[in-house]
Amino acid sequence: MSGEKKPVIGWIGLGMMGWPMARHMVQAGYDVRVFDLKPEVSQRFAGEIGGEVAPTLEALGAASDIVVTMLPDGKAARMALIDGADNASKGMKSGAVAIDMSSSEPTGTVELGAALKEKGIALCDAPVSGGTWRAEEGSLAIMLGGGDAAALDAAEAIMGPMSRVVIRTGPLGSGHAMKCLNNYLSAIALSATNEAILVGAKFGLDPSVMIDVINVSTGRSNNTETKFKPSVLTRKFDAGFATALMTKDVGIAAGLAEAQDQDMPILKLLTGIWRDFNEAHPGSDHSASIQYWEERNGEKLEPTKG
Known part of the structure; x- marks a missing residue:
């Protein structure tokens, strides 16, 4: 519905793919909180593109309705979301949604989803295909998996600025598979x-x-x-x-x-x-x-x- 308030997006990872994807979210009018392991990258993104730099992952989680990870692998995503001394789930509210858009191992994704579910957080996996040029264009193909219908709807609803197609692949881990x-x-x-x-x-x-x-x-x-x-x-x-x-x-x-x-x-x-x-x-x-x-x-x- 056009009058609905957009969710606040917490974006973790501003690499070759994450930067242009997050840029499209900012340009589409989303309130985006960004975090990268290199603080200078986060600061540069906020200065050049917009959004707000989160001082910690916990603060990013607390400010966000949906937290997106775009990281090198599933281990990095798990550290950012739940395992690290500073992690997003420490701040995320019950009912929040996490979306791992990294290329992660399907079995690890299932395990991460179970751990987050104990905190009241629903996980979706949404890896992408198309490479950096599709990311720059905002025309990625997204493979969306998950077991929570409301979380899947919330995840798919924010993906338009980044993608040309979103295909629901099945249960949690199926996108990564x-x-x-x-x-x-x-x-x-x-x-x-x-x-x-x-x-x-x-x-x-x-x-x-x-x-x-x-x-x-x-x-x-x-x-x-x-x-x-x-x-x-x-x-x-x-x-x-x-x-x-x-x-x-x-x-x-x-x-x-x-x-x-x-x-x-x-x-x-x-x-x-x-x-x-x-x-x-x-x-x-x-x-x-x-x-x-x-x-x-x-x-x-x-x-x-x-």
Whole structure:
């Protein structure tokens, strides 16, 4: 209803994704309280974008109707919400909602939800897909899970400024399960395309022409359509998603399969490939992963013009 007062949003985490997402919330007219482990980042956000800096996580929780975490992983989210000496749940009122938008382990999310429920706080998981450019645009895809109907409604109601689509995935933890499985498929497609391009290039095919053909054929993927020409073939390696994060998400997917006593050989193989590349190229963008295959074969593609 247009006349309803917007909830106060507590936003924890102002990294490459969290900053633009929180910015959209401020620009949409929400009263946003921000907290980052680097106080200077919080101060810069408030100075450049708006919102109010929370001095502590407890103070952020006390001031907020909905607390959002956008952090590196589920352990960081749990520390911020309940485990840390200073945590948001110390201040949150009974009936408040927490939303973990980080890429977290599904089983850990279920455990966190049970711990918060004892304090009268409902948890939803709402990881995102689309990378930094979709975050900047406010056009992320959001996978929303949770077991409390009112909390799900409250969570979905605030997501418009950040997203182009919100899909309810099922019970608590299902959003995080869907996120890691989606990124596993993305990693598969990127890895297979890396191999195909190098095999074709050695035979004499032009990699740029290969991508043109793939993109009008059955082998196309988001990787070939949005990343290969601007980021991989130019060797800019700037698609905006860290190798470490892709490695983590593939590992979470493997852990989910293992926890369910499932034997997934491709997933196991891919987990090792991405772990090895991440260890060899710390700090890299995931679009640089073609170097894994180049280094194994003693070959290197010549860069194309962007």
